[in-house]
Amino acid sequence: MNWKGESDGKNGICLPCEVYAGGPEPSACSRGVDYLSREEEEILGSLRELKEKARFLRGQIKGIEFAGEMGHVVDGARGELSTELEAAMAEMKELRKAWKELEARLRKANARKLALLGHGPWEDAGAGNP
Structure with a gap:
């Protein structure tokens, strides 16, 4: 398991906090996405x-x-x-x-x-x- 901010080694994305909190593993990193109203x-x-x-x-x-x-x-x-x-x-x-x-x-x-x-x-x- 990777530490927060490290690459997963497969596709170069960093794993979000949900992985470490026991949540489901996301399909992609959403850290760079900004949601607008x-x-x-x-x-x-x-x-x-x-x-x-x-x-x-x-x-x-x-x-x-x-x-x-x-x-x-x-x-x-x-x-x-x-x-x-x-x-x-x-x-x-x-x-x-x-x-x-x-x-x-x-x-x-x-x-x-x-x-x-x-x-x-x-x-x-x-x-x-x-």
Whole structure:
């Protein structure tokens, strides 16, 4: 029998605690798996969408800055570039704000899940007492 954290010698997985507690031997190691609630999945999906928007917007901002630095820009076009840059920067600021709000929601959703599983206090979950 292997000690906790050692390989089983067959397929290189470490045996989980259930083996040592007299439980059935699992078919695979689940130590690296993270189980998500539906709420967490939705929030993570929203965060991915925000990240995609931010990447596109960052490229747009770099393009506007590059166009402004070229030196051959007419005064009218320079003003238009400046306006576009300000609008893009304002949109980026809104994306950052939305990101922080979603991160806070994700922390609460995670705390709520852990509280429901009995691993944390209800105060952290923001749901009051059970």
